[in-house]
Amino acid sequence: xxxxxQPDIHITVSEGASLELRCNxxxxxxxxxFWYVQSPGQGLQLLLKYFSGDTLVQGIKGFxxxxxxxxxxxxxxxxxxxxSDAAEYFxxxxxxxxxxxxxxxxxxxxxxxx
Amino acid sequence: xxxxxxxPRYKIIxxxxxxxxxxxxxxxxxTLYWYQQILGQGPKLLIQFQNNGVVDDSQLPKDRFSAExxxxxxxxxxxxxxKLEDSAVYLCASSxxxxxxxxxxxxxxxxxxxxxxx
Numbered sequence: 445x446x447x448x449x450q451p452d453i454h455i456t457v458s459e460g461a462s463l464e465l466r467c468n469x470x471x472x473x474x475x476x477x478f479w480y481v482q483s484p485g486q487g488l489q490l491l492l493k494y495f496s497g498d499t500l501v502q503g504i505k506g507f508x509x510x511x512x513x514x515x516x517x518x519x520x521x522x523x524x525x526x527x528s529d530a531a532e533y534f535x536x537x538x539x540x541x542x543x544x545x546x547x548x549x550x551x552x553x554x555x556x557x558x
Numbered sequence: 559x560x561x562x563x564x565x566p567r568y569k570i571i572x573x574x575x576x577x578x579x580x581x582x583x584x585x586x587x588x589t590l591y592w593y594q595q596i597l598g599q600g601p602k603l604l605i606q607f608q609n610n611g612v613v614d615d616s617q618l619p620k621d622r623f624s625a626e627x628x629x630x631x632x633x634x635x636x637x638x639x640x641k642l643e644d645s646a647v648y649l650c651a652s653s654x655x656x657x658x659x660x661x662x663x664x665x666x667x668x669x670x671x672x673x674x675x676x
Contacts, residue, residue, distance in 0.1 A: 448600075478664070478665075480667075485669070485672075487562070487651075487667035487668050487669045488601070488649070488665075488667040489667070490664055490665075534600055541614075542613070543589075543606070543613050544663065545603070545606075545614065546591075546603065546665060548600035549600050550598070550599055550600045551598075551599070
């Protein structure tokens, strides 16, 4: 069955440090991949997406993600974390099932230390 | 453009009572989704509409949950009777009718409706 795994439930980094959030998916074909961010009490906001082409995609707020087909991964990175990045991050895939079906991971909660 | 509107933002009810949530998607978005997000989990699809028709409701607990999308615009999600395990945030999302060359669409989410069942 199709699934999305985010192995890290919680991650804590110091402000200014680099960040990498992991995402692995299970799907037979190349999926469409997304990262969303959710601040407390808010809905999900799109950070970036991968549909095709260059496997390194740039998003908003200085985030980037790299699609690695051989590892079925789509990890999110940021070179220097800001305190305002503290939030929950969700990886998602869109798979074809008649229409497009979106499957979300369980999320990684990021804490940023001043 | 205006975002996805949801109301109420917060609702507290006793178990066995009923509750309804409303969603107004982005103008022109034909596809509307209701997700349930339990604390500590990712969003789980409850129901997906394409215009006013149901595309996927396989994970909707139909004995207590119902949803409708009249005229292919606004949508209402109802729970009756509510159970303790229904405590969650109910997220509405919409997407544009075409995905361009890619096919898949980007989901735009509302702020959510937080339900607490006591």
